[in-house]
Amino acid sequence: MTTNRSIKVKNYWDLIAGFTCLFAGIIIYFVLIPLTIEQRASIAANIFFTDARFFPQLCGCLMIFLSIGAILESLTYGEKAGADMKVTRIDMQSVKETAFSCGTLLIAMCAYVYLLTVLGFVISSALLVGVSLWLFEYRHPPTFITIVLATTLGIYYVWVKLLYVIFPAPVFPFPLV
Numbered sequence: 576m577t578t579n580r581s582i583k584v585k586n587y588w589d590l591i592a593g594f595t596c597l598f599a600g601i602i603i604y605f606v607l608i609p610l611t612i613e614q615r616a617s618i619a620a621n622i623f624f625t626d627a628r629f630f631p632q633l634c635g636c637l638m639i640f641l642s643i644g645a646i647l648e649s650l651t652y653g654e655k656a657g658a659d660m661k662v663t664r665i666d667m668q669s670v671k672e673t674a675f676s677c678g679t680l681l682i683a684m685c686a687y688v689y690l691l692t693v694l695g696f697v698i699s700s701a702l703l704v705g706v707s708l709w710l711f712e713y714r715h716p717p718t719f720i721t722i723v724l725a726t727t728l729g730i731y732y733v734w735v736k737l738l739y740v741i742f743p744a745p746v747f748p749f750p751l752v
Contacts, residue, residue: 593645595677596638604635676710683707695745701727 608631683706690699704723713719734740 587649589645589649591673591677593642593649594674596642597646598681600635600638600642604632604639608632608635680707680710683710692743693745696742697727697731698745700730 608628613627683703687699687703690702693699694702701723704726705719708714708719708722713722731742735742
């Protein structure tokens with residue numbers, strides 16, 4: 576005998592966005608900033624309490640607190656909710672499926688950062704866009720391929736040809752045809 580466990584929320588997408596941003600804010604604040612931005616001691620840093628990490632850490636804290644606010648706001652229901660507000664019941668299976676998709680997408684983004692230096696921008700970006708479309712169940716083959724190629728090549732063209740930004744080249748040589 577199975578029971579249908581569910582929770583009441585005002586806005587399902589606010590809840591998902593809140594948890595996703597909370598996780599991203601924690602990763603940014605506690606992992607990425609300490610690994611990527613070197614902390615240097617200087618006279619100005621001692622006087623004004625700022626260094627190279629100050630503004631990124633401020634943004635990470637802001638992201639964490641705002642995402643907690645979004646989570647709490649989406650879970651508020653009852654007397655605070657107006658009579659005209661729609662309260663949605665979500666079943667836990669859909670929450671698990673969405674969490675799995677978001678977690679897989681986060682892993683794909685981490686792999687993208689690594690593969691950017693190995694495969695180069697075009698191939699790794701095409702893989703990330705393809706994985707994203709596949710995770711969110713957009714699988715119509717001709718349109719799928721068109722979206723992947725148009726997005727990747729469009730971004731490449733704008734940044735490299737119009738804005739003159741240099742993207743990482745692949746580590747191993749590709750044979751020029």
